Amino acid sequence: MSSGILATCSRLGQSFWFVLRTLKAFPRRREHVKAILQQIYALGNQSMLIVFVAGCFIGMVVTLQGYMSLEHYGASSEVGGLTAYSIYRELGPVVTGLLFAGRVGSLLASEIGLMQINQQFVCLEMLSINASRLVLFPRFFAVLVSVPALNILFCLSAVMSSYLICTSALGVSDGVFWNSLEYRSLFFRDVMHGVTKSFIFGGVIAWVALYQGMYTEKTRLGLAKATTAAVVSSSLYILAIDYIFTALSRSFL
Amino acid sequence: MDLVNFEQVGLTINGRKLLSDIEFSMSKGEHVGVIGPSGAGKSTFLNLLLGFLSPTEGRVSLFEEDLSQVEVASLEDLRMNMGMLFQTNALFAEWSVYENIAFPIRYHYGLSEEIISNMVAMKLDSVGLRGAEKLMPSELSGGMARRVSLARAVALDPKFLVYDEPFTGQDPVTKSNLKELMMKLHRQYHVSSLIVSHDIQDLSEIVDRMIVIWSGRIVAAGTVSEVMNSSDKKVQDFIQGKLEMEQVQEKGDLLTDLIGGPHV
Numbered sequence: 001m002s003s004g005i006l007a008t009c010s011r012l013g014q015s016f017w018f019v020l021r022t023l024k025a026f027p028r029r030r031e032h033v034k035a036i037l038q039q040i041y042a043l044g045n046q047s048m049l050i051v052f053v054a055g056c057f058i059g060m061v062v063t064l065q066g067y068m069s070l071e072h073y074g075a076s077s078e079v080g081g082l083t084a085y086s087i088y089r090e091l092g093p094v095v096t097g098l099l100f101a102g103r104v105g106s107l108l109a110s111e112i113g114l115m116q117i118n119q120q121f122v123c124l125e126m127l128s129i130n131a132s133r134l135v136l137f138p139r140f141f142a143v144l145v146s147v148p149a150l151n152i153l154f155c156l157s158a159v160m161s162s163y164l165i166c167t168s169a170l171g172v173s174d175g176v177f178w179n180s181l182e183y184r185s186l187f188f189r190d191v192m193h194g195v196t197k198s199f200i201f202g203g204v205i206a207w208v209a210l211y212q213g214m215y216t217e218k219t220r221l222g223l224a225k226a227t228t229a230a231v232v233s234s235s236l237y238i239l240a241i242d243y244i245f246t247a248l249s250r251s252f253l
Numbered sequence: 254m255d256l257v258n259f260e261q262v263g264l265t266i267n268g269r270k271l272l273s274d275i276e277f278s279m280s281k282g283e284h285v286g287v288i289g290p291s292g293a294g295k296s297t298f299l300n301l302l303l304g305f306l307s308p309t310e311g312r313v314s315l316f317e318e319d320l321s322q323v324e325v326a327s328l329e330d331l332r333m334n335m336g337m338l339f340q341t342n343a344l345f346a347e348w349s350v351y352e353n354i355a356f357p358i359r360y361h362y363g364l365s366e367e368i369i370s371n372m373v374a375m376k377l378d379s380v381g382l383r384g385a386e387k388l389m390p391s392e393l394s395g396g397m398a399r400r401v402s403l404a405r406a407v408a409l410d411p412k413f414l415v416y417d418e419p420f421t422g423q424d425p426v427t428k429s430n431l432k433e434l435m436m437k438l439h440r441q442y443h444v445s446s447l448i449v450s451h452d453i454q455d456l457s458e459i460v461d462r463m464i465v466i467w468s469g470r471i472v473a474a475g476t477v478s479e480v481m482n483s484s485d486k487k488v489q490d491f492i493q494g495k496l497e498m499e500q501v502q503e504k505g506d507l508l509t510d511l512i513g514g515p516h517v
């Protein structure tokens with residue numbers, strides 16, 4: 001029991017130390033900046049389609065469900081605002097985070113884990129190349145900036161799909177939809193709330209995935225475990241942080 | 254000038270004494286072998302020498318710099334003078350042979366692609382693989398992959414080459430070719446070398462002297478013939494392959510975990 005607690009504390013300390021060293025490895029050369037741009041493209045741009053499609057479907061589902069509930073109370077004209085409110089504040093950052101954790105978290109953990117198993121980090125160090133600057137920091141930074149950007153994309157696609165459903169299938173007029181949206185959701189209160197959350201989620205995904213990869217057991221099973229742990233842990237952390245953030249914002253706002 | 258110097262070095266991790274009382278030095282131009290059975294402490298010795306581990310006792314110097322005192326940036330400068338051949342080759346699987354060798358040259362020297370291309374061709378020629386630029390690591394045989402790894406190890410024209418188990422997993426013909434190639438490279442690039450291996454016969458053909466590590470201690474040191482004729486029973490048992498399992502300490506797993514882990 002006590003050795004288990006000790007091991008958990010030790011891993012926690014190790015992961016804090018790891019993320020601090022990664023964040024300290026700022027780019028110093030052209031190659032490092034190039035690596036950051038490559039990672040933003042590989043991790044962020046390559047996730048745009050999946051996020052856009054997910055946003056469309058979720059926007060449509062929330063609109064239909066909301067419309068059915070609101071119609072019951074004679075408030076169907078509020079559907080645009082309600083959809084936007086829930087997308088901006090909760091569904092956007094959480095679903096984007098979970099999708100990103102599934103796609104990129106597993107990718108990063110397995111990539112870094114395989115590099116570690118094949119001694120490629122030691123190889124880079126022996127070639128006098130700082131692996132943290134060239135490999136770890138660019139990935140961390142790319143995830144950190146990609147998740148908020150993808151969250152915005154998700155929100156836009158969800159709101160646009162909601163608009164299309166409302167105006168084409170539910171008989172809500174343009175003016176009513178946009179008026180409700182403008183009235184219900186505020187830029188700083190709602191949009192920035194979601195963006196801030198997604199920024200934190202990005203940090204969590206990068207931290208968990210890179211750490212799991214870096215400290216993977218050097219076996220085939222170890223790598224599989226690390227990949228699974230990266231996705232499962234970061235997804236659970238996202239949900240837990242979402243609750244804490246929402247509870248705190250309710251207290252302070 | 255001492256390239257490497259171990260002064261009364263000891264290392265204890267989690268209460269386990271992995272190395273103790275290591276006194277070792279090697280000078281420029283020397284070719285030294287480090288041998289011992291699996292789990293004897295060879296990898297720990299190597300990790301200390303490369304600066305991936307810090308000793309808990311004593312001092313390790315590389316190019317006359319105390320490794321416990323050097324900053325990360327200085328350590329990177331020191332490693333510019335070193336090349337390493339890995340047991341796993343550590344080639345980047347998604348890059349071609351050309352890219353694997355060109356990468357460190359491009360990263361450090363920022364030369365034009367034409368000059369880099371000539372340099373890569375020269376390095377590949379020196380390991381007998383001219384024309385293999387476009388091959389991917391997955392298309393190489395074990396021997397070829399090792400030679401590509403060797404070409405990358407000398408890509409930055411190092412003064413000091415470190416080999417980690419270079420003969421492991423090689424067939425006799427490839428092994429013989431590899432030994433010849435290593436000696437040729439040593440002459441061609443005027444490098445010093447340290448070769449870690451558990452194969453005393455292969456090692457004896459290419460080194461000037463060797464040390465035998467056993468249970469974390471140096472139990473024999475000297476020229477090849479001095480070690481071969483050592484009166485120490487452990488050394489004789491090891492040479493004749495009579496090593497009993499209980500004589501080998503179970504440290505292998507811990508050390509494998511350490512290399513390339515916490516230092517990055």
